[in-house]
Amino acid sequence: METVVVALVKIALMIGGLMTAAAYLVLLERWIAAWTQDRVGPNRVGIPLTKFKLFGLGQPLADGLKFIFKEENTPAQVDRGLFTIAPIVILTAALAIFAAIPFGSVLPKDLGIEGVEQPIQLCVAPAFDVGIIYVFALSSIAVYGVILGGWASNSKYSFLGGLRSSAQLIAYELPLGLGLLGVVLMSGSLRLENVIDQQASTGVWNMFLQPIGFVTFVVAAFAEAARLPFDLPECEQELVGGYHTEYAGMRLLMFLIAEFLHMVTAAFLIVILFFGGWHFWGLTGSSKDEVTWFEAIMRVLVLQGKVLAVIVFFMLARWSWPRFRFDQLMDLAWKVMLPLGLVNLAAVAVLVEFGWDKAENKLGFSPVWAMAAMWGIAIVAWTIAAIFTPLQTDNRPRLEAISE
């Protein structure tokens, strides 16, 4: 019984937090967009009917109200059922992912609540043995939403946009998986909590041990979340719309929220897999289940702080780098990121096979050497990839390709 109550409380916390976060991330994104362009950004909407502006913090509320009153337009030619289902699929999948993602560590044992014996894990589905696979399975469901949206719109632009996006999402699943496999090999578990625990107990974040894995994962995560420089799914400035060209009102909002949630998922995964999750040297302790209240709170704050930092980086990237062209995007995935991911996997496998203390589940020797070796491999692999990179900037139609 109490597990159900605890789970319900956690679900409410998670969904409420995520929806608020998504709304305020939109505001943050607009601010960062404004600041990088030397503008001030939204700062008007405060408490309604008063003069308090609160730096524009009321903006998400106003946006939400606007969406509620917006006309819900369904174009005549669409397949109504699928047209409505597509955003629901994509949003449900994006929300369900967070069941497996810890948003803190544990609460201390002496909680004082009747009937709760175990320390409460700050995760909707704690000790989920296939957590990582679950996260990946759900995040690839987004492809179905995209294809459905494009197909049901019954418009050639949406359809092509949907195909284009699904090609991109599928292509980047592979580097994403390869970047992740290194981490899984190292921690020997598919449980996200274990990945954090391993980094916490050794004090060495995976980012330092697996630089190539980190790079492939981050690049693929950007592409999966459809953020610049890989936002080909819509890229409103250049292409004639993406898969949600025909959408408006609430259904469009669902797509957009799902997109923001993907970014949050990606940030959480990057932090958990490569930046040590809730661990910070000297601040959060390293034990798995024994925490003081201070440590428990610090762990939540550290984790959220890291996630926020990664999200800010996501947003800064949007205004820093030019967008990839579609053929460049595909080249990058298949010809650069895939080989780099394989190199990482091989290097980690060798390290785990020969330098691992199986009983302790940590490096059998000084991690400094391992780090030096891995960074050496990273630099060499990166240079080779750069020299032989097939990325081309020339986009003229190639005659021989057409005449064949």
Add this chain to the structure above:
Amino acid sequence: MRADDPNVKWIEEPKLGLTGKMYLPLLVQGLTTTARHLVGPKITVSFPEVRHQPGNPLIYRGVHRLNKDEHGRVKCVACFLCATACPAHCIDIIGVESPWPDREKYPESFTIDELRCIFCGMCEEACPVDAIELTSLYDLTGRSREEMIFDKEKLLSVFDMTKDAEPMKSIQYGGTL
């Protein structure tokens, strides 16, 4: 477009060097540029509270005005040059015989549809007597479409409003008429 269309000129792009292909130096470059602007001075003007000052009012193209001569009469001689030059066809003039001895015609009615105007400044270029000019007033709003059609009286009142801040553009060249 055919791929071998001889009219299409393809530009050879410079080859990427190793640093370009390594991405990282360029990524850092882009990121530092962005980060610099994040904290740099802002150029936003919070409009109703702060009013933007156009750099040089003489070359700013805002709301029109009809200039008056030294007797307080409208300068326009109803030659229709501005209406002819206007690419948006938003100037409407009814010219009648002038009651004054120094010119033949004057505009009985002179309206500009500010909703259609694209503020290109062709009218002020075309006017032989510098009767029509664009001022640096820029907050042009109205509650109805009719309100945005400026008639002669309104255009002359804009002159009264702005003549001190912005002298007639022809004065520095000795003036006309």
